[in-house]
Each structure stands twice: as C-alpha cells, then as structure tokens.
Amino acid sequence: AQSVTQPDIHITVSEGASLELRCNYSYGATPYLFWYVQSPGQGLQLLLKYFSGDTLVQGIKGFEAEFKRSQSSFNLRKPSVHWSDAAEYFCAKSGVDSSYKLIFGSGTRLLVRP
Amino acid sequence: DADVTQTPRNRITKTGKRIMLECSQTKGHDRMYWYRQDPGLGLRLIYYSFDVKDINKGEISDGYSVSRQAQAKFSLSLESAIPNQTALYFCATSDHLYEQYFGPGTRLTVT
Numbered sequence: 148a149q150s151v152t153q154p155d156i157h158i159t160v161s162e163g164a165s166l167e168l169r170c171n172y173s174y175g176a177t178p179y180l181f182w183y184v185q186s187p188g189q190g191l192q193l194l195l196k197y198f199s200g201d202t203l204v205q206g207i208k209g210f211e212a213e214f215k216r217s218q219s220s221f222n223l224r225k226p227s228v229h230w231s232d233a234a235e236y237f238c239a240k241s242g243v244d245s246s247y248k249l250i251f252g253s254g255t256r257l258l259v260r261p
Numbered sequence: 262d263a264d265v266t267q268t269p270r271n272r273i274t275k276t277g278k279r280i281m282l283e284c285s286q287t288k289g290h291d292r293m294y295w296y297r298q299d300p301g302l303g304l305r306l307i308y309y310s311f312d313v314k315d316i317n318k319g320e321i322s323d324g325y326s327v328s329r330q331a332q333a334k335f336s337l338s339l340e341s342a343i344p345n346q347t348a349l350y351f352c353a354t355s356d357h358l359y360e361q362y363f364g365p366g367t368r369l370t371v372t
Contacts, residue, residue, distance in 0.1 A: 156301070179359045190265075190351060190363035191304075198358075237303060241359045247292055247311075248319070249361060251303040 149174040151240050153252035160228050161260045168223040168255050170238030179241035180221040181249065182212055186234045194236075197221060208232070233259045264288045265364035267352050273370045274342050282337045282367050284352030293335040294361065295319075295327060298349040307350075310335055342371045 152171045160166050172178060179198050183191040195206025202214040212223045221238060235256045242248040265286045274280050284293065291312050296304040296319075306319030308327040316327060324346060328336045339346055347370050353361040 151303075153303075181360070183363075188365075190365045191353075192363075193360060196360060247355060247357075247359055248294075248306055248309065249359065251296075251305075253301055253303040 149240070149242060149250050151238050151250050151252035153236075153238055153255045155255045156253070157256045157258065159258040159260060162230050163227050166223075166225045166228045166232070166257070168236050168238075168257070170221045170223065170252060171219050172221065172238075172240045172250075173219065177216075180212075180214060181239040182206065182210070182221075182223050183237045183239060184208075184234050185237065185254075191237065194223070228257075228259055230259045230261065233257055265352060265354055265362055267350075267364040267367050269367060270365065271368045273372065275372055276343055278342050280339045280342055280369070282350055282352075282369070284335045284337070284364055286333050286335075286352075286354045286362075286364075288354050288356075288362060289332075290354040290356050290362075291332065292355045293329065294353040294355070295325075295335065295337045296351045296353065297321065297346075298351060298366075304351065307337065339369075339371075342369075344371045347371045 150173045181196045182194040185191050194210050197204050197214045235254045237254050238252040239249040268283045294309045295307040310316050310329045313329045326338045350367045352364040355361045
C-alpha cells in the first residue's frame, strides 16, 4: 500500500539553528511530492512541491526540499529557523492512479526554543 | 477574502445527531475533497468529487455522506454522529496539478 512516513513526531530546535524534517514514501517511481505547514488554528499551507526536474526545490518562507529517488525521500530543510516556524509540517505524495488524491504523512510538530 | 471557506468553524454536538459541514470555494476548481485530521494520524481522505456528478469514496467514508450542490459547494454530513468522529475536518480544492488548497478547518466534538 502507498504510504508516507514522517519518522519524527516532534522536533525541537533553537532559534537560528538549522532544521531538517524527514519524509520517506513508498510506491511510485516518480511521485509528485509536497510539504505543507499547519500553524495553530489554521488550515494547511503549501510550502513547496516537486513534480520533476531539479531535485532541489525552493519554497516559501526560506524552506527547501531535496528529492532523492534512491532513498525514496523528500526531506525539508531550512538553514536558520525563526520562532514563527513553530508549527506542524506534513509531507504528502500523489497517488499512483488518476484520482489526484494526496497521501499524507502523520506530521512532525516543530517546537522552537528562544 | 479566503478562497476556501468552511462553516461552522467549531461545533459541539451530541451522539446520534445529524450534522452538516459546509465548504465553499472561489478558486473555480472542479476537484474538491473532505479530510479528517486526528492527532498522530495526519490527514485521511473521506470523500472527493471531480465535478457535480462525480462523487467518490475515500479511505474512511463509513459514517459520512457528501453532497456537491454546485461547482463551488461541497458539504459533508454525519447522519448519526458518534464520539469517534470527533476530529478536525478540512475541505480542500485542486486544479489539474495535484496541488490542493485547504480551508481553515472545522473542529467537531461529539459528546
């Protein structure tokens, strides 16, 4: 079955430190991949997406992600975290059929220490 | 104004009651989706619709029904609410490129 795994439930980093959130997916040689962010009390906002081409993609708010086919991974990174980045982050992939469904990981909650 | 709106934003209801959650969008997208979010489980798809005449079940459709009244409106109903349907519910829309746009969510509590 198709799945998206985010192995870290919580991550705590200090403000100004670098960040990497992990995401692995199963099934699908070249899936469409996404990272969404959910701030408290808010809906999900798209940070970035990968469809094809350059495997390093840039998103909003200074985030980037790298697609590594050999590792079935799409990790999210930010060089310097700001307190406002505290939120929950979801990785998602497209289904392999024509339904345009997204399959979401269970999320990683980011806490930022002052 | 928000592109995807959901009403109500919060709702507390009793077991056995019928409840409807509504979603409206101004993005002009044909595809609309209903998800529920539970802690530690991410988002799970309940129903999705490609147009007014095309409704499809997602992975957790039992206990739910939907209505696509127009291109811009997609409603989710719980015919007889039960406590394990307590969750955060999101509506989303998409164009043909898989990217989905989410509403602010409805927090539903069934007592």
